[in-house]
Amino acid sequence: MQSLYVEGNSVMHRLSPRLKLLSLTIFGVVLFISGNLVLLSITVLLTAVLYRMVGLPFADGLRRLRPVFLTIAVVALFNLIFNPWQEALVPLLRLTALMLLAATVTATTSITEFIDEVTALARPLERTGWVQADDIGLALGLVLRFVPEIVGRYQAIREAHKARGLKVRPTTLLAPLIILTLKDADNIAAAIDARGIRRHVS
């Protein structure tokens, strides 16, 4: 699975992940305070410049934004039909600016940095006794490892249908897929415990 991180050494790359995430959150809130069109336009321009600095080739940069931008644009079109144009433009500008800054943070922060950050954020929660911060990295790693395995098993079960001349239906396909996968979970959990990876949990 290819992450959306882009290697580079821009200002945004060098900022600490914590600062970036914090700024993004504050930015998301502040954006909704003002409905001033000029102010919002300038914000979009600034975030666009920031996104350009990431170092993605222009076309790639656009291609990444397309799915999200399309949905934002569709909303704006709707608004345009039913509302005065100013009311359509405000959410368009807001969400576009947010999208640009978010995409910039994503492109300049590696998966490892993110996981370390999420782990650090969860560390204080350990005192509640509900989470173990290190489990976050473990859980994310497990997901990435399971996806290809589930896809492989899905194919195996499809073929089992075919080999027996049966039609492939979602229900008869999903049931064995989930049951077999759950069964694996027990073995994998035992393997994790056997390697003493989560020392302090019983």
Next chain:
Amino acid sequence: MMMSTRDLVLTALFAAIIVALGLLPPISLGFIPVQITAQSLGVMMAGVVLGARRGAIAVLIVLVLVAIGLPVLSGGRGGLAIFASPTAGFLIGWIFAAFVTGYLSERLVNHQQSALVQTVSFFLTAMVGGIVVLYAFGITYLATVAGLGFTKAFVGSMAFIPGDVIKAFVAALLGRAVMVGYPLLPSRA
């Protein structure tokens, strides 16, 4: 109430199932900026199979993967920018959808019931969690943050109902099959 290793693995596995369902291409409706996706079936399944707490955590893991820039949503989408899209309300709602579906399943369904009662109950829980609760989040966000207004957001979202009813049905059959075939699942309250 620290999670056991087994629970941790179960939630990760279901998160992986939701990600894998994203490999099916999404269908765009055109008239509403939200696509039809098989991943919301995974959300209902997580609730029905894992129950409230673990189901919600499985969905949360998927959203963390999105946030850290992995293309795990249908159509290979990901990254923080997703949370700026008009569909973000549905995404956040997924957590509560799985939780409510799971919560109701834990209370409504047990091993003593007949197959029909189990299946129908699972269907109802998936409808309440995966449709009523989920749409409340999705529509509110569309209406306010995306500025679409309640009426349009509501009417537009009705386009998903047929698909989502089918998903609830599939989730119900699955929940029942897992109950028969994998009784090792921890007993529910």
Next chain:
Amino acid sequence: MRGIGLDIRFEGAGVSFGARVALQPLTLGISGKRIGVIGLNGSGKTTFARLINGLTKPSVGRVTVNGRDTSDEKTAVADVGFIFQSPQNQIILPIVKDDIAFGLKRRGFTKAEIEAKVEGVLARFGAEALADRRAHELSGGELQVAALCSVLATGPGILILDEPTNQLDLKNRALVEGIIAGLPESAIIITHDLELIAGFERVLLFHEGRLAADAPAAEAIARYKEIAA
């Protein structure tokens, strides 16, 4: 058809996945009651077997079963029963007897006929006790038997078994060996367990996607040991 087997022909049939050649083009006829298939991991054994029931289509050439091209079939060839390398992936429904019945339902039998067939095939292996068991609780040997029942219930003319003695103890291995010896159906057996095919008159040895030997067991096994050394 039962007991006679089928007339299987490979006519220059080969398989590539992208740039990787899994099976070099091969011309070969298969008939007879017992055929063994051996070779290193990744040598092309499973690919060869999958061509026969049409699960994999040849990239070049063609494979026919009783004169019909397997590429023309929409689904797998009905006359060829296939036991997969991992039988746990093969059981589709959670309860054994439901799984056996499942393959029959779609073939238009009545309820009574299906019940009779399910009981019949279980009785054939003395495995009546498995009927109501949960598939995921079965031991390796029991799984293998359940998978065999599900496949044989539909009455295929030939059976392909991909590593049927995996993970089995001496007793279950002997059971499966006995089952194979007693099958009236023709069978193709892929295995790393060389004793299982030691007496066979015809054993195919694959090496790096090529048919490296087509000979009686002793000769093919000797060649295999050279290759593995």
Next chain:
Amino acid sequence: MRGIGLDIRFEGAGVSFGARVALQPLTLGISGKRIGVIGLNGSGKTTFARLINGLTKPSVGRVTVNGRDTSDEKTAVADVGFIFQSPQNQIILPIVKDDIAFGLKRRGFTKAEIEAKVEGVLARFGAEALADRRAHELSGGELQVAALCSVLATGPGILILDEPTNQLDLKNRALVEGIIAGLPESAIIITHDLELIAGFERVLLFHEGRLAADAPAAEAIARYKEIAA
């Protein structure tokens, strides 16, 4: 600790799951370099092994490793490395070298120390090429080696291998056999592949949850064959 093994004692230790007795109470001391464990499917071999590292707690009696009761440990015993019956379930992270490093991170080593350890253990098996491979793409033999590396990296005093030659071809089987022979660590090997333990001085035979023999290989195997007949 390495190369000496541990002092393992079973003191009337038995395991039941509900009404089903998986292992009858057993009193036994284990030391020495190589111990084989054989028996039918379901005879209690895996349960016996899981008692040693505390993955399963005894229902009666106790098991101690170097004098410490395994029931007191919150998680598995660190000094006991365990290779599971299905190695594909054992690799936890997607990339081999990350998986090996993972077990070390939580033990408080520095980044540099971890890197050195990962390289060291891969080099030990001449498996440097595996470092960057994706776990799900590995062949059976490679998986087995990767699982071994992950476990040995943490430096256990004794290693338990549950059916390590499953699904391997002659060549990969020889590889694993060679690795076992060369381990400086003590090892307990559970297997249906009797040749693998043929030379061992001590082999435990389980039957229906009971220790049926504790003898040199030839004797234990002979008893096993009687039981399986």
